[in-house]
Amino acid sequence: MKKKWVILLISSILLATVIGCIVKFLKKDNRPKVVVVLQDLDTQYWNIVKAGAEKGFQEFDIDGKVVAPGFKSEKDVQEYVLKNVLKEQPDALIVSPFQSPAVMSALKKFAQHKIPVLLVDTDIPLEHKTAYIGTNNFELGKKAGELLASGLQPGDEVALIGGSLNGPVSIERIKGATSSLEDAGIKIVAKQVNLPNEALPARKAMTTILQNHPDVKGVFATSDILALSAVKVIKEQGYKMPVIGADGIIKMNELIKDGTLPGTVAQNPYDMGYISVETARKVLEGEQFRKSVDTGVDLITKDNVKQKLDFLKELLE
Structure with missing residues (x-):
């Protein structure tokens, strides 16, 4: 009887583990997939935007990633990045676009595939954009x-x-x-x-x-x-x-x-990244959202510069 009890206990543990793994796997698969395409990740500014987006992924349970051209400030390279992202068929795209015909053409294809396109930091006259999140x-x-x-x-x-x-x-x-x-x-x-x-x-x-x-x-x-x-x-x-x-x-x-x-x-690049992901979640879940979000402008002086520095250094360490 003791042996059967031990076997039953082990079997129960194994079954619970398997069920837990299956639930975790299904949960991951069911999370909305959001890709953020920035202009580069070589500069501190864009890495602050990235940090905000990644915080949004975490808090809103989103399967997200941040990518950028391999070479700083390359318009043509961003077009190729967007083409590769489209092949992944994300649920939503967040992008800080270069204004070029090639990039505009690539973004229109997302709209053709019914993929929401949210612009962050840089607003362009894209006919089917879902929202703009950034500075006035x-x-x-x-x-x-x-x-x-x-x-x-x-x-x-x-x-x-x-x-x-x-x-x-x-x-x-x-x-x-x-x-x-x-x-x-x-x-x-x-x-x-x-x-x-x-x-x-x-x-x-x-x-x-x-x-x-x-x-x-x-x-x-x-x-x-x-x-x-x-x-x-x-x-x-x-x-x-x-x-x-x-x-x-x-x-x-x-x-x-x-x-x-x-x-x-x-500007508030961290807020741009975070709010853009939050807005993407609202779009995908059918909630009301603002089509234009002004992330504001801060005045930095001797009086508040230490607070700003502490925040940025903790963010990027």
């Missing part, structure tokens, strides 16, 4: 211009530096900054708005600006990569002036903490 770029530029003007006097000269990679994003930020700077009586004496989002071209542009306009008192750049490059040139040339970026990455915050810069404005 005109408002970001406007706030950046207001912050820059707050430390200057009417009649002071400033320069604007913008990237060409994501044309609409940069254009809207420049428009917003121009609006608030002109309202404050600040003179915009130089605009370099067709730069790759890379350090060397930005350094060259800033060097030229200082040569041609030695009385410049401040700079707004449409990304932190451009802003940090401008800061280096300004320091090398013996100047000291405010430089406002847009992304709030760690290096920009450190320059505020040590007093090199008085402040900056910052």
Whole structure:
């Protein structure tokens, strides 16, 4: 009897284990599959977006992954990434798209396959997009211009530096900054708005600006990569002036903490990633969702920079 009892107990344990594995397997298979395609994963900004998306996968029980082109800022490569993702037939696609005919064509095919397409960070005129989650770029530029003007006097000269990679994003930020700077009586004496989002071209542009306009008192750049490059040139040339970026990455915050810069404005890339996944879940479950989600713009100064730095460092460690 004892032997039979032991055998029965072992059998019960094995059966429970098998059932548990089957339930776990079925649960995994039944989870919605969401793929996030970003512009790159070489820069800190996009890795913050990734962290937000992965937190969303975890909290909303989603079978998700984040991918990006293997080469930074390659429009054509993103097209191939999207084609490969389509073969996987995900339940939803979240993408930060380059604006190119090839990428637009690839995204239209998702709509043809009845796969919801949610845009994150970068909005483009895609006819069948499901939602946009990201920054109001005109408002970001406007706030950046207001912050820059707050430390200057009417009649002071400033320069604007913008990237060409994501044309609409940069254009809207420049428009917003121009609006608030002109309202404050600040003179915009130089605009370099067709730069790759890379350090060397930005350094060259800033060097030229200082040569041609030695009385410049401040700079707004449409990304932190451009802003940090401008800061280096300004320091090398013996100047000291405010430089406002847009992304709030760690290096920009450190320059505020040590007093090199008085402040900056910052997008919320972590929120973009998280909310885009949350919105995808709502779409797939038939819940109400907002078709446009403004993830806001933060003002970073000496007063709150430590909190921002602690959050980012914990996030990326």
